[in-house]
Amino acid sequence: MKAAGATLLEGADPGELTLLDGKVVHPDGRSVAFRHAAGRRALGPGVAARRRPRPPLRRGRVLPAGDPAATADDRINSSLCYGFVAEIVAVRIDPDTLEIEVDRVSSVHDAGTVLDQTLLDGQVYGALVHGLGGAAYE
Numbered sequence: 001m002k003a004a005g006a007t008l009l010e011g012a013d014p015g016e017l018t019l020l021d022g023k024v025v026h027p028d029g030r031s032v033a034f035r036h037a038a039g040r041r042a043l044g045p046g047v048a049a050r051r052r053p054r055p056p057l058r059r060g061r062v063l064p065a066g067d068p069a070a071t072a073d074d075r076i077n078s079s080l081c082y083g084f085v086a087e088i089v090a091v092r093i094d095p096d097t098l099e100i101e102v103d104r105v106s107s108v109h110d111a112g113t114v115l116d117q118t119l120l121d122g123q124v125y126g127a128l129v130h131g132l133g134g135a136a137y138e
Contacts, residue, residue: 004037084110085127
């Protein structure tokens with residue numbers, strides 16, 4: 001945590017930092033929240049760098065250069081990942097036992113820009129199961 005905080009505090013020595021009240025704190029008073037330090041990996045000898053994808057936006061624009069991590073006020077550009085869903089589920093309910101049987105499911109997703117197929121699949125299945133759970137038990 002101190003190593004990541006030192007990177008965010010631009011060259012601070014990890015040895016001089018303290019962890020206090022959810023922050024990595026420099027003796028001069030500068031600090032960075034744990035949530036920001038945890039999202040970073042301090043690079044050094046023996047540690048591999050990683051590449052973050054920069055998918056294109058609509059109309060040929062690309063993501064701006066720089067670090068896409070959250071800003072100090074926790075803002076991120078997630079506009080590439082907005083998705084929309086419409087689902088219709090036909091069920092049968094036994095009037096005596098109140099047992100629910102799913103008869104048919106229709107699901108339409110506009111996933112936006114797909115960054116990772118596995119995550120997309122999880123969103124599609126998760127949306128369906130979440131909707132069924134909410135309708136049946138909440």
